[in-house]
Amino acid sequence: MAGIVALRRQLDEARRAPASAGDTGAGPVGRTTTLIRDAGLSGLVRPASAHAGEVAGTGGDRVLPVLPELRYLLPAGGLRRGSTVAVTPGHTSVLLALLVAASAAGSWCAVVGMPALGAMAAAELGIALDRLALVPHPGPEWPAVVGALLDGLDLVVAAPPGPVSAALSGRLAARARQRGSVLVPYARWTGADVVLDSPGGGWEGLDSGHGRLRRRFLTITAHGRGAAARSREVTVWLPGNLGRLTPAVPTEPLRPAQPPVLVAV
Amino acid sequence: MLVWCPDWPVIAAGIVDGVPVHGPVAVLAANRVIACSEAARREGVRRGLRKREAQGRCPRLTVVEHDPARDARAFEPVVAAVEELAPGVEVVRPGACALAARGPSRYFGSEERAAERIVEHVAQACVVEAQVGVADGVFAAGLAARAGRLIPPGGTAGFLADLSISTVDRPPLVDLLRRLGIGTLGRFAALPPADVLARFGLDAALAQRMAAGLDERPLAARQPPPDLDVSQTFDEPLERVDAAAFAARQLAQRLHDRLAGHGLACTRLGIVAVTEHGEELHRTWRHDGLLDAAAIAERLRWQLDGWLSGTGRLAKPTAGILRLRLVPDGLLAHAGFQLGLWGDAGQERERAHRALTRVQGMLGPEAVLTAVPGGGRNPVDQVRLVPWGDERLPARPGAAPASDGPDPTGAAPSGVGPTGAAPPWPGRLPAPSPATVPPEPLPATVFDPYGAPVRVNGRLAMSGAPSSLALDRGQPVEITGWAGPWPVEERWWAPDEADRRVRFQVCLADGRAMLLSLSSGCWWVIGVYD
Numbered sequence: 001m002a003g004i005v006a007l008r009r010q011l012d013e014a015r016r017a018p019a020s021a022g023d024t025g026a027g028p029v030g031r032t033t034t035l036i037r038d039a040g041l042s043g044l045v046r047p048a049s050a051h052a053g054e055v056a057g058t059g060g061d062r063v064l065p066v067l068p069e070l071r072y073l074l075p076a077g078g079l080r081r082g083s084t085v086a087v088t089p090g091h092t093s094v095l096l097a098l099l100v101a102a103s104a105a106g107s108w109c110a111v112v113g114m115p116a117l118g119a120m121a122a123a124e125l126g127i128a129l130d131r132l133a134l135v136p137h138p139g140p141e142w143p144a145v146v147g148a149l150l151d152g153l154d155l156v157v158a159a160p161p162g163p164v165s166a167a168l169s170g171r172l173a174a175r176a177r178q179r180g181s182v183l184v185p186y187a188r189w190t191g192a193d194v195v196l197d198s199p200g201g202g203w204e205g206l207d208s209g210h211g212r213l214r215r216r217f218l219t220i221t222a223h224g225r226g227a228a229a230r231s232r233e234v235t236v237w238l239p240g241n242l243g244r245l246t247p248a249v250p251t252e253p254l255r256p257a258q259p260p261v262l263v264a265v
Numbered sequence: 266m267l268v269w270c271p272d273w274p275v276i277a278a279g280i281v282d283g284v285p286v287h288g289p290v291a292v293l294a295a296n297r298v299i300a301c302s303e304a305a306r307r308e309g310v311r312r313g314l315r316k317r318e319a320q321g322r323c324p325r326l327t328v329v330e331h332d333p334a335r336d337a338r339a340f341e342p343v344v345a346a347v348e349e350l351a352p353g354v355e356v357v358r359p360g361a362c363a364l365a366a367r368g369p370s371r372y373f374g375s376e377e378r379a380a381e382r383i384v385e386h387v388a389q390a391c392v393v394e395a396q397v398g399v400a401d402g403v404f405a406a407g408l409a410a411r412a413g414r415l416i417p418p419g420g421t422a423g424f425l426a427d428l429s430i431s432t433v434d435r436p437p438l439v440d441l442l443r444r445l446g447i448g449t450l451g452r453f454a455a456l457p458p459a460d461v462l463a464r465f466g467l468d469a470a471l472a473q474r475m476a477a478g479l480d481e482r483p484l485a486a487r488q489p490p491p492d493l494d495v496s497q498t499f500d501e502p503l504e505r506v507d508a509a510a511f512a513a514r515q516l517a518q519r520l521h522d523r524l525a526g527h528g529l530a531c532t533r534l535g536i537v538a539v540t541e542h543g544e545e546l547h548r549t550w551r552h553d554g555l556l557d558a559a560a561i562a563e564r565l566r567w568q569l570d571g572w573l574s575g576t577g578r579l580a581k582p583t584a585g586i587l588r589l590r591l592v593p594d595g596l597l598a599h600a601g602f603q604l605g606l607w608g609d610a611g612q613e614r615e616r617a618h619r620a621l622t623r624v625q626g627m628l629g630p631e632a633v634l635t636a637v638p639g640g641g642r643n644p645v646d647q648v649r650l651v652p653w654g655d656e657r658l659p660a661r662p663g664a665a666p667a668s669d670g671p672d673p674t675g676a677a678p679s680g681v682g683p684t685g686a687a688p689p690w691p692g693r694l695p696a697p698s699p700a701t702v703p704p705e706p707l708p709a710t711v712f713d714p715y716g717a718p719v720r721v722n723g724r725l726a727m728s729g730a731p732s733s734l735a736l737d738r739g740q741p742v743e744i745t746g747w748a749g750p751w752p753v754e755e756r757w758w759a760p761d762e763a764d765r766r767v768r769f770q771v772c773l774a775d776g777r778a779m780l781l782s783l784s785s786g787c788w789w790v791i792g793v794y795d
Binding site for chain 1: 795
């Protein structure tokens with residue numbers, strides 16, 4: 001206990017006298033790091049953002065769960081309420097896979113503006129269809145529809161009919177933030193917290209004249225802003241053998257077993 | 266007083282089904298004639314004949330199956346017409362209704378005049394011939410109506426005395442009495458009542474009271490259905506949504522009170538708003554639970570919100586709202602609170618439901634859908650989209666969950682699930698299902714290595730191996746893998762719905778995979794595995 005009090009005092013001093021310590025070349029942050037290392041606390045002190053993942057792991061209320069294979073892509077380890085997670089159009093399965101765990105955990109989802117969504121595929125992945133509302137043709141008033149849905153549902157997928165202005169996307173993101181819902185635009189979206197992209201993959205099981213589509217390995221990348229600024233990448237089977245998402249076995253090395261160690265700053 | 270329409274089952278068939286009632290018509294129940302038209306009676310058709318016998322006597326006979334619901338439905342306007350002249354009508358059976366004679370006869374001056382007016386009004390209002398009989402008691406009045414007589418008070422016993430015993434519609438009792446030598450109602454009535462009760466039982470004792478003209482059961486008068494609509498007309502047309510919503514709240518409270526007063530609850534609610542220029546907005550709301558006052562007010566508010574603010578598909582009204590009306594529908598006895606049909610009643614569900622109903626208010630009830638998985642062989646058939654809030658019933662009985670085992674390769678693909686009530690739907694494709702199912706199939710062309718379109722003949726022989734795919738006149742893309750043809754032939758017995766096609770799965774060089782279908786020489790993309 002006394003050690004912690006002493007350390008606190010040292011940290012305060014380091015913070016209070018940044019100008020006088022300019023000679024060492026290290027700022028207050030560098031000195032804090034040195035202090036923590038000297039006190040032998042490197043493994044114990046972590047930045048606040050690292051705790052978000054733990055909260056997600058324990059089913060915290062502020063983060064909606066995602067499938068374990070996708071957890072690494074999202075900085076909070078899940079869909080943080082109030083955030084905007086965009087999916088670049090091209091692979092509907094990625095969009096569906098993002099909803100699966102939250103839907104299975106009891107969240108209500110809505111998909112706006114996707115008349116061609118394959119509901120059977122959604123059900124096979126594990127989405128509860130009785131908690132999935134579809135608004136296939138929202139018409140020109142789609143922002144109002146998405147806004148109304150953000151008021152009441154946890155996850156709202158929006159596929160706008162055309163390009164979206166930055167002002168409008170900001171307004172919808174603010175609505176989601178205010179209501180604690182997650183907005184999942186299925187479009188190119190400015191200002192998203194995380195953008196999921198799937199550059200490519202390949203199907204397995206089909207030969208020339210025989211076989212059937214069985215599974216596909218798919219690389220999913222994530223980049224964004226803030227904690228998600230560093231781009232991350234996983235390769236998964238999507239859909240897997242039974243239509244469910246399974247982590248890719250042959251290309252496993254792409255996905256580190258542990259998130260990289262974060263150093264206190 | 267009893268109003269009787271002769272041969273009612275025949276007339277009802279004429280009204281509802283358009284059977285030509287002036288020709289020979291017979292209505293049959295369980296292969297026996299129970300009613301026939303006048304023309305058929307002239308030809309010798311009688312009640313109780315078998316169908317074959319009746320047709321033997323009258324070869325031109327039109328035979329109609331008996332439908333009590335049809336009779337009752339067709340009789341409803343007649344009852345309404347009688348009710349317009351005299352209150353307190355009891356429907357004895359479809360085709361006959363009884364009412365107390367004293368009121369109308371005093372009002373119109375005499376029983377004859379009252380009977381005339383009723384017959385005339387029924388003829389004018391419903392184009393139905395009716396006869397009226399007056400006597401003490403419903404039973405005697407019925408017989409008087411058949412005879413077309415108005416029996417003065419006290420004369421009923423005398424009128425009944427000479428009638429045949431068979432008018433007491435109880436065949437075993439009639440048979441027994443005939444064998445005892447009792448042929449008329451008068452002689453039956455003359456037997457000592459105590460002995461009749463001891464020997465023949467309670468039912469016969471009641472029949473004897475009827476035969477004596479002592480049928481004094483009071484009429485069980487029909488209650489006209491209560492008018493449950495509530496409406497309000499505003500002196501100043503409402504221009505603003507909040508003013509309308511305030512009015513809606515009061516109106517909803519009134520409707521709720523009225524329904525509660527009748528011990529009823531409604532499952533559907535029609536909301537009608539009429540503007541000053543006569544534009545009318547009617548929308549029916551469904552609710553999986555029961556609507557309470559707050560829910561009604563909320564729905565009315567959303568609907569008006571969508572209409573007055575001009576969003577949604579309806580044109581904005583040109584004037585303020587003059588009248589609001591709430592029409593409850595789907596009434597049922599209020600038996601306490603019903604738990605949610607969706608299983609998980611809770612705060613989350615409540616919030617979600619409110620948001621979705623709000624979107625329904627903006628775009629219309631059909632705009633918010635929920636998918637119900639069902640049975641079928643093609644991706645588009647396996648899902649039925651039902652409006653949010655409606656009952657989630659699949660279009661066809663669903664299949665068992667897809668299993669990994671069966672493989673559709675070969676001539677007879679199968680997706681047989683585990684044994685159970687679920688039909689197997691042989692020929693459906695196993696998981697994974699395409700994640701994109703275009704509502705309308707996209708046209709495509711598949712070429713063989715020589716650039717000719719691939720065809721499949723009736724024996725499932727292909728004209729060449731698929732080599733490239735062109736989507737709707739686009740550039741051909743190389744096919745790296747394919748499987749098929751998997752044939753499916755559905756509903757071949759119904760020419761209009763028959764569907765014969767073969768399906769292929771293809772993998773393209775750019776990594777996409779698609780489900781193709783070929784029918785009558787045309788290729789279509791019916792699913793994209795993306």
